[in-house]
Each structure stands twice: as structure tokens, then as C-alpha cells.
Amino acid sequence: MKNIELKQVNSGGCCETAAKINIDLEASLNKELPIAIIGAGPVGLAAAAHLANTGERFLLIESGGSVGSNILNWGHVRLFSPWQYNIDKIAKKILEDHAWKAPVLDELPLGCELVNDYLIPLANLPEIKPYLLLNTKVVSISKKGLDKMKSANREKSSFILYLEQNGVSKRIEARAVIDATGTWSHPNPINADNVWTKEEKGLKQHIYYGIPDIKGEHKDKYKGKRVAVVGGGHSAINTILELSQLNNGVEITWIMRKKSIEDAYGGEDKDALEARGELGSRIHQLVDAGQVKVYTPFFIHQLIKTNGGITITGESKGSEKTLSTVDEIIANTGSRPDFSFIREIRLSIDNATESVEALAPLIDPNLHSCGTVRPHGEEILRQPEKDFYIVGMKSYGRAPTFLMATGYEQVRSIVAHLTGNFDSAKKVELDLPETGVCSVNLVSQSSTQSCCGNGVSKC
Numbered sequence: 001m002k003n004i005e006l007k008q009v010n011s012g013g014c015c016e017t018a019a020k021i022n023i024d025l026e027a028s029l030n031k032e033l034p035i036a037i038i039g040a041g042p043v044g045l046a047a048a049a050h051l052a053n054t055g056e057r058f059l060l061i062e063s064g065g066s067v068g069s070n071i072l073n074w075g076h077v078r079l080f081s082p083w084q085y086n087i088d089k090i091a092k093k094i095l096e097d098h099a100w101k102a103p104v105l106d107e108l109p110l111g112c113e114l115v116n117d118y119l120i121p122l123a124n125l126p127e128i129k130p131y132l133l134l135n136t137k138v139v140s141i142s143k144k145g146l147d148k149m150k151s152a153n154r155e156k157s158s159f160i161l162y163l164e165q166n167g168v169s170k171r172i173e174a175r176a177v178i179d180a181t182g183t184w185s186h187p188n189p190i191n192a193d194n195v196w197t198k199e200e201k202g203l204k205q206h207i208y209y210g211i212p213d214i215k216g217e218h219k220d221k222y223k224g225k226r227v228a229v230v231g232g233g234h235s236a237i238n239t240i241l242e243l244s245q246l247n248n249g250v251e252i253t254w255i256m257r258k259k260s261i262e263d264a265y266g267g268e269d270k271d272a273l274e275a276r277g278e279l280g281s282r283i284h285q286l287v288d289a290g291q292v293k294v295y296t297p298f299f300i301h302q303l304i305k306t307n308g309g310i311t312i313t314g315e316s317k318g319s320e321k322t323l324s325t326v327d328e329i330i331a332n333t334g335s336r337p338d339f340s341f342i343r344e345i346r347l348s349i350d351n352a353t354e355s356v357e358a359l360a361p362l363i364d365p366n367l368h369s370c371g372t373v374r375p376h377g378e379e380i381l382r383q384p385e386k387d388f389y390i391v392g393m394k395s396y397g398r399a400p401t402f403l404m405a406t407g408y409e410q411v412r413s414i415v416a417h418l419t420g421n422f423d424s425a426k427k428v429e430l431d432l433p434e435t436g437v438c439s440v441n442l443v444s445q446s447s448t449q450s451c452c453g454n455g456v457s458k459c
């Protein structure tokens with residue numbers, strides 16, 4: 001780790017030097033503090049690799065019991081971007097220095113392979129492991145001795161992080177904070193107004209938020225059940241396709257807000273991404289064959305638990321409707337960032353996407369396809385709170401188009417800035433697949449392609 005160097009300070013005239021010494025001393029003292037990275041997903045770990053590479057002190061704080069905890073929730077899902085775009089360049093270099101062998105770069109890994117074959121080896125490196133705190137949740141961040149309103153001396157004060165580790169509270173100090181906590185653990189509700197109602201909260205036992213492992217862990221959960229899948233994206237399509245293959249008496253209802261079912265099929269054979277087009281065609285066939293009951297546009301207002309199951313009521317084309325009762329619901333309705341633990345931090349967040357404000361015009365899903373996101377770095381991600389950054393999936397807020405490759409460039413630039421390499425911080429470059437990649441989740445389509453054999457996830 002870097003030592004503090006005061007010898008460069010003594011230059012210039014007397015008064016100027018004295019002032020400079022004070023400033024540099026303060027800066028140096030602050031520099032002794034680590035940079036705190038919150039969240040050990042692919043982007044938080046990449047930040048750690050970049051900091052380790054520059055010899056800078058850091059702490060990587062992860063609430064889960066493993067790195068890549070959020071990804072392990074969808075470990076059975078095949079990524080749509082190949083290894084080539086999923087590995088950070090500096091992380092790769094450090095790993096290879098330790099004799100790690102990179103996977104075949106043009107293959108598409110499952111989520112669990114991404115964690116097992118890349119993130120865990122990275123986290124176990126001697127450059128990172130001693131500074132990684134697992135099972136440790138950041139519950140609040142503030143500036144030392146200041147509340148949000150106080151401006152005096154704010155930039156020079158350190159950050160204070162409140163942590164919870166195995167039921168014990170801790171307080172640590174940091175000179176900068178990189179929030180890489182993702183959005184996965186904060187799903188949107190199925191309520192059409194995007195509001196968490198008491199009824200929906202009370203039905204959590206019967207609502208699965210995310211992508212169930214229908215061929216593996218959740219194989220029997222839906223046997224002979226009436227299942228409603230809510231959402232119009234590729235996650236919902238994947239879920240329905242997998243449910244339909246179970247052949248175990250499951251009855252599928254598909255609920256969306258889209259104007260028409262055709263909007264969900266996408267480009268089919270005209271899609272730039274073959275696999276994505278294929279998903280659209282397969283669901284089209286399934287609907288045409290009458291194997292799925294479709295309600296669209298349908299705006300869910302209320303869920304009522306009865307002895308016979310769950311009754312869903314809502315609005316369709318101007319009139320109130322009640323749908324046939326179901327037993328289980330699968331919610332594929334996206335997720336949102338959690339700002340609760342950074343309430344004391346001065347933030348600039350876009351009021352529509354909830355992304356980092358300056359990023360919003362680049363990523364607004366109404367304006368951009370996934371592959372057209374311009375590369376961006378420290379300058380775009382800068383917050384009013386100096387040396388505080390939101391990166392990775394969370395930097396995109398509610399926009400669903402984030403790619404790991406984008407996150408790796410974000411943290412490269414931020415680390416360059418925080419370590420005084422300002423020219424490098426400004427030069428942002430991003431190498432993305434030409435066709436653009438959207439939210440296509442190739443759920444273990446072929447058992448031979450699965451890391452875990454027979455399409456059943458071991459992760």
C-alpha cells in the first residue's frame with residue numbers, strides 16, 4: 001500500500017509553502033483512510049482490482065455470504081454477453097499474474113459460472129481477500145460529524161459508514177465511497193401504479209420476485225398450479241417458456257401493461273440478436289397455440305387472498321376486471337435503486353430514471369437502444385458530495401440496459417481520478433458488442449450448455 005509522501009510539499013515561496021503544507025498534510029492524512037467500496041458484485045470487485053493495482057488502500061464491503069450474491073440469485077440464467085465483455089481488463093491481468101486461466105472468451109456463461117469462474121477467484125487473490133468483508137451490510141453513510149445541511153468543512157471531512165456484521169454494529173471511516181450495490185434486491189411491485197400495497201406485501205409467500213430456477217430448485221413449486229407471470233420483458237418470456245416445458249399441469253396466465261401482445265414479441269426474425277428474436281418467436285407460437293392466457297393491457301390494482309387462491313383485480317381498456325384465481329405469481333417487473341442508506345449524502349439523481357443525473361440523457365430507454373450508450377466515466381458520475389460515486393447497475397437507476405463492460409469503464413475512470421491520474425480519468429473508452437445487447441436471458445436453453453449439467457443449477 002502507498003506511503004504518505006510529504007517531501008514533495010516543500011516548494012514555492014514561504015507563505016505559499018506553509019498553506020500548501022497544511023492543505024497537503026490534510027489531504028495526506030485523509031489519504032491514509034481507505035476508499036470504501038460497497039457491494040462485491042462484478043463492478044465493486046473491478047473497483048477493488050483497480051485500487052489494488054494502484055496500491056491504494058480500500059475496503060470492499062458485501063452484505064451477502066459470497067461475492068456476486070445478487071448474481072447467484074439468477075445463477076441458472078445464461079448471460080447474453082460473452083466472457084469477453086464480462087471480465088474487467090485489470091482484474092484479468094492480476095488474475096493471470098496468479099496463473100488463472102481465462103474461460104473461452106466467446107462463450108456465454110451462466111450466472112453461476114460468472115461467479116465461480118471469475119468473481120470468486122478474483123476475490124480470493126491476496127491483493128483483495130484481506131480487504132473484503134463478507135456478511136457485512138452498510139446501513140448508513142454520512143460525513144463525519146455533519147448532517148446533510150452543513151456545508152462548512154464538508155469537502156475535507158471523511159465519510160463515516162455504519163455497518164452491521166452478524167448482528168454487531170460497527171462504524172468505519174473512509175476518504176471516498178464507491179456505491180456498487182446494484183438494484184436486484186429491490187424489485188418493483190406488481191401493482192400497476194408501482195406502489196407496494198399492504199395486500200401485496202402480505203402475499204410475499206406466493207409471489208416470486210425474480211427468475212425462478214424452474215428446471216432446478218423450483219421444479220416442483222409450480223406443479224399443477226395456476227401461475228400468473230407479470231411483466232412484458234424477456235425475463236417474463238423466459239419464465240413462461242420454461243414453465244410451459246414442465247408438462248406437469250401448470251396453467252399459465254400472462255399479465256402485462258403493453259398495448260398489445262405483439263409489442264412483447266419484438267423483432268422476431270428481424271432482431272439483430274438471433275437469440276433474442278428466437279425468444280419472441282417461441283412465445284408467439286406458444287400464445288397462438290392457446291397454451292398461455294394473456295391479459296394485456298392489464299393494470300393490476302388489487303390482490304385478494306381467498307381460500308381458493310389469489311384473485312387479481314385491475315383495469316383493462318377503461319373497465320374494472322377480475323381475473324380467474326391463481327395460486328402463485330411470478331413478478332418480472334424490474335427493480336429500483338435503494339437510497340435509504342445514503343440519505344445523508346448530497347446526491348444528484350434523475351427524477352425519472354433514478355439514475356445518476358448526468359447519465360440520464362445517455363441511457364433513457366425511450367431514446368437509446370442498449371448498444372448505443374456512450375462511454376462515460378468519473379466526470380459524468382460525479383455527485384455533489386465530493387468523492388462519493390454511484391456505479392454499476394445502480395448508476396442506471398430503474399433503466400434496465402446496464403452492461404458490466406460499462407461498469408468496468410466507470411470504475412477505471414473513478415479510480416484514476418481518486419488516485420490523481422486525472423488525464424486517464426478523462427479518457428473514457430468502451431468496447432461493446434456491435435449489435436447492442438438488451439435484456440435477453442438465455443435461461444439454460446440446452447442442457448449440454450449448462451455449467452451444471454442437465455440444465456440444473458448447482459450454484
Ligand SMILES: Cc1cc2nc3c(=O)[nH]c(=O)nc-3n(C[C@H](O)[C@H](O)[C@H](O)COP(=O)(O)OP(=O)(O)OC[C@H]3O[C@@H](n4cnc5c(N)ncnc54)[C@H](O)[C@@H]3O)c2cc1C
Pocket residue numbers: 038039040041042043044061062063064067068069070071074077078079080081085136137138139180181182183184185211341391392393394402403404405407441
Ligand atoms: C438476469 C440478468 C441477466 C443479465 N445478463 C447480463 C449480461 O449478459 N451481460 C451484462 O453485461 N449484464 C447483464 N446483466 C446486467 C448487470 O450487468 C448485472 O446485473 C450485474 O450483476 C450488475 O453488477 P453490479 O456489480 O452493478 O451489481 P450486483 O451484481 O447487483 O452487485 C451488488 C452487490 O452489492 C451487495 N449489496 C447490496 N446492498 C448492500 C449493502 N447495503 N451493503 C453491502 N453490500 C450490499 C449485493 O449483495 C451484491 O453482491 C444481467 C442482469 C440480470 C438481472
